[in-house]
Amino acid sequence: MPTRWYRERKGEGFYRKAKREGYRARSAYKLLQINDRYEVIGKGDLVVDLGAAPGGWSQVARELGARVVAVDLDSMKPLEGVSFIKGDITEDGTVEKILQQAGAADAVISDLSPNLTGNYVMDQARSVWLAQSALRVAERLLVERGNFVCKVFMGEDYPDFLAQVEQRFTLVKAFSPQASRKRSSEIYLVAKNFAGATETQ
Ligand SMILES: C[S@@+](CC[C@H](N)C(=O)[O-])C[C@H]1O[C@@H](n2cnc3c(N)ncnc32)[C@H](O)[C@@H]1O
Secondary structure (H helix, E strand, O other): OOOHHHHHHHHHHHHHHHHHHOOOOOOHHHHHHHHHHHOOOOOOOEEEEEOOOOOHHHHHHHHOOOEEEEEEOOOOOOOOOEEEEEOOOOOHHHHHHHHHHHOOEEEEEEOOOOOOOOOHHHHHHHHHHHHHHHHHHHHHHEEEEEEEEEEEEOOOOHHHHHHHHHHHEEEEEEEOOOOOOOOOOEEEEEEEEEOOOOOOO
C-alpha cells in the first residue's frame, strides 16, 4: 500500500508535468484521461466549459479541435478560440448569456468546485448543488445525443444526483481519473447521448 506521502507526491507529478507542457492547470490531464476513455469531445464540436478558470480544460478542448465557451466566477486569461463569460453559473442571467453565446452545445463539461470550508458535509452539498446547476445548463444547451462531464464530491447527496443524470442520458459512468489526487473524494460523471430533459428534478 503506497504511503500518503507517496500518493500526494504522485499528484504533484501532474502539477509539474502541467507546468512543463504549458497547461494552465493539472486538471487538464483529468479531461485528457476522460476523453481518451470516453470520447466526449470531437473535432468541430461546440463545448461549454463550466468552472473554466484558469483554463486547463479549455486548452484541452481546443487541442481536440473544439470551439469553446468558457464560464467562471473568476477572470481567465484569453485563449484563442475560447469565448469567456464571467459569471455565477447558479444565476439565471449567466445561463441566459451562455445560451446567447453558444446557442447549442455538443458537450457541456463542468469542473465546478465550491470554495472548501473544511466541513465535508457542507462542501459535498455545495458540490452537488453546483453539479445540478451544470446539469440544468446541459439540459438547455445540449443537442440530442450530446455529452456531459461533471465533477461531483461523493457523499449523501450523490445517489440522487446520479439518478437525475441517468434519467437524461443513455450511458452514464463514474470515473476517477489517475490525475485526481488519490485522497480526493471527487469523481467525474461521464454521461453520453443526451436523450432530452425529463419532468423529474
Ligand atoms: C477546479 S477549478 C477549475 C479548473 C479548470 N477546469 C481548469 O482546468 O483550469 C473550479 C472553478 O470553479 C469555479 N466556480 C465555483 N463556483 C462557481 C460558480 N457558482 N459559477 C461559476 N464558476 C464557479 C471557481 O471559480 C474555479 O475556477
